[in-house]
Amino acid sequence: FRDHKVRGLFEQGAYQSHGSEMSEMRSWVLARLLWNPDQDDSKLIDELLAGYYGAPAAKPIRAYLDLMHKATGSTYVGCFARPEGPQFAYPVMAQAERLWQEAEAAAKDNPDLLWRVKQGHLPVRTAWMIRWTDLRKEQKADATSAPWPLSPSRKAIADEWLATATGPGPAGWSPMTHVDEGGLTPHAFAARFATNPAE
Numbered sequence: 627f628r629d630h631k632v633r634g635l636f637e638q639g640a641y642q643s644h645g646s647e648m649s650e651m652r653s654w655v656l657a658r659l660l661w662n663p664d665q666d667d668s669k670l671i672d673e674l675l676a677g678y679y680g681a682p683a684a685k686p687i688r689a690y691l692d693l694m695h696k697a698t699g700s701t702y703v704g705c706f707a708r709p710e711g712p713q714f715a716y717p718v719m720a721q722a723e724r725l726w727q728e729a730e731a732a733a734k735d736n737p738d739l740l741w742r743v744k745q746g747h748l749p750v751r752t753a754w755m756i757r758w759t760d761l762r763k764e765q766k767a768d769a770t771s772a773p774w775p776l777s778p779s780r781k782a783i784a785d786e787w788l789a790t791a792t793g794p795g796p797a798g799w800s801p802m803t804h805v806d807e808g809g810l811t812p813h814a815f816a817a818r819f820a821t822n823p824a825e
């Protein structure tokens with residue numbers, strides 16, 4: 627943009643509510659690069675992860691970002707992409723879940739940081755709930771696959787997701803109010819998963 631003499635730029639993120647995947651990182655890195663586009667974006671990501679989630683949790687979260695980047699490969703991922711593609715295959719999702727659980731454990735002694743990590747974990751849990759049946763089939767079809775990393779109850783995961791999304795956060799934060807631009811509430815979203823599918 628700078629090299630082409632752009633004088634104005636509009637960038638849009640997840641404005642309707644907090645909780646979209648890595649929205650804090652995206653906003654911060656984008657703002658820093660708009661200020662100075664010659665910066666190393668990878669170093670900016672590392673700086674944000676350590677500063678926002680705490681250094682102990684930053685390591686598994688960075689490993690999660692690297693995992694998803696590698697798994698996605700050349701697959702096109704657009705703004706309204708559904709949870710489909712190689713990055714949502716069971717082996718990748720199982721590893722992603724373990725990394726976020728590791729990050730939560732690393733932040734457990736700091737309530738503010740733990741809340742941030744739990745908010746960051748929500749999009750992964752969202753994909754688990756949406757793809758539950760397919761992931762169960764994939765895991766059972768491969769005898770060498772990793773153990774199921776969650777409760778066997780999708781309803782229990784949905785209840786935990788809702789409690790995290792709508793529970794009180796640190797001072798100055800408010801609960802999530804919308805899941806998407808259409809106005810879907812966290813309660814209405816979690817209600818979709820209030821029963822356990824037959825196996």
